[in-house]
Amino acid sequence: MSGTSSGLTPPADAVAPVRHPDAPAPGEPLGAHYGQCFGCGGEQPHGLRLEARAGDGVSVTAEFTVRPAHQGAPGLAHGGVLATALDETLGSLNWLLRTIAVTGRLETDFVRPVPVGTVLYLDAEVTAVAGRKIYSRATGRIGGPEGPVAVRAEALFIEVKVDHFTEHGRPQEIRAAMDDPDQLRRVRAFEVNP
Numbered sequence: 040m041s042g043t044s045s046g047l048t049p050p051a052d053a054v055a056p057v058r059h060p061d062a063p064a065p066g067e068p069l070g071a072h073y074g075q076c077f078g079c080g081g082e083q084p085h086g087l088r089l090e091a092r093a094g095d096g097v098s099v100t101a102e103f104t105v106r107p108a109h110q111g112a113p114g115l116a117h118g119g120v121l122a123t124a125l126d127e128t129l130g131s132l133n134w135l136l137r138t139i140a141v142t143g144r145l146e147t148d149f150v151r152p153v154p155v156g157t158v159l160y161l162d163a164e165v166t167a168v169a170g171r172k173i174y175s176r177a178t179g180r181i182g183g184p185e186g187p188v189a190v191r192a193e194a195l196f197i198e199v200k201v202d203h204f205t206e207h208g209r210p211q212e213i214r215a216a217m218d219d220p221d222q223l224r225r226v227r228a229f230e231v232n233p
């Protein structure tokens with residue numbers, strides 16, 4: 040990964056990320072931020088159901104098992120699905136900063152094919168913050184958490200207000216999210232960045 044792509048190099052005034060004091064402890068599962076999320080939600084039959092855990096500093100680890108619904112070539116994970124797994128893992132970092140942010144840019148390297156049935160072991164960290172811009176990178180390994188790298192990504196997330204979702208999302212899903220009986224998910228959606 041060169042890290043030199045336009046938009047992915049932190050500016051000179053960028054600072055180190057600060058882990059929020061109320062961030063989940065290292066090793067603690069983050070849970071899904073939204074039940075219908077294709078990346079992490081438990082209510083999406085063909086979703087990735089990615090499970091992320093807090094790491095040290097502003098880092099996370101996550102696992103995703105490639106299922107038959109995720110194929111591109113026969114027996115192999117679709118590259119877009121792998122990019123989704125990276126995107127979701129990177130997105131979950133924002134919970135450690137207690138910000139709501141969306142992906143502005145995601146640059147992905149596909150290094151090795153990933154067969155169906157494989158567990159992809161992901162890790163991600165925020166590398167720098169500059170105002171609303173959050174710079175991060177992620178790696179996905181196969182065969183174990185220390186196995187060979189199959190995919191990696193660099194990303195730029197942009198912090199947004201909750202209005203981003205209420206203004207652009209469909210009313211029925213917004214209403215359902217507001218009525219979510221899961222208090223933690225409601226807090227994550229509405230109280231972090233009102």
Ligand SMILES: CCCCC/C=C\C/C=C\C/C=C\C/C=C\CCCC(=O)SCCNC(=O)CCNC(=O)[C@H](O)C(C)(C)COP(=O)(O)OP(=O)(O)OC[C@H]1O[C@@H](n2cnc3c(N)ncnc32)[C@H](O)[C@@H]1OP(=O)(O)O
Nearest residue numbers: 046072126127130140141142143144197204205213216228
């Ligand atoms: C009520 C219900 C709420 C439900 C919420 C539920 C849960 C909430 C919790 C978490 C949810 C959040 C995310 C989900 C988590 C993980 C899933 C994975 C993440 C995703 O899957 S998320 C979907 C895909 N994502 C999008 O759907 C974004 C579409 N997009 C936009 O909405 C705008 O595009 C936006 C907001 C990005 C920026 O728009 P904007 O107007 O706010 O800001 P602006 O354009 O001024 O950019 C400010 C500075 O960022 C620089 N910048 C911007 N974009 C750049 C780029 N691409 N490359 C390089 N630099 C870029 C500018 O150059 C400027 O830089 P500078 O400040 O230096 O001038």
